[in-house]
Amino acid sequence: MSFVVKGLVMDQPQRNTSPKFYKNATIVFFVIGCILLWQAVAHHDWVYGAFAGITFLNAVMTTLKLISLRETKR
DSSP: OHHHHHHHHHHSOOOOOOHHHHHHHHHHHHHHHHHHHHHHHHHTOHHHHHHHHHHHHHHHHHHHHHHHHHHHTO
């Protein structure tokens, strides 16, 4: 099964995503994370806090991807 999935992924053409996409995605993740964190503090609810944490982790990973993309294009 893993060979079939690997073959399907390798057959797809490479997409060149621009750094602007990752910059905009990072901004969106940070804004959503801030809103969720604000709701977690306002409502004293751990669910909002958990989603805020996940969203901030997505923002950090997207930022790291943006940095690595900029370094490899040099």
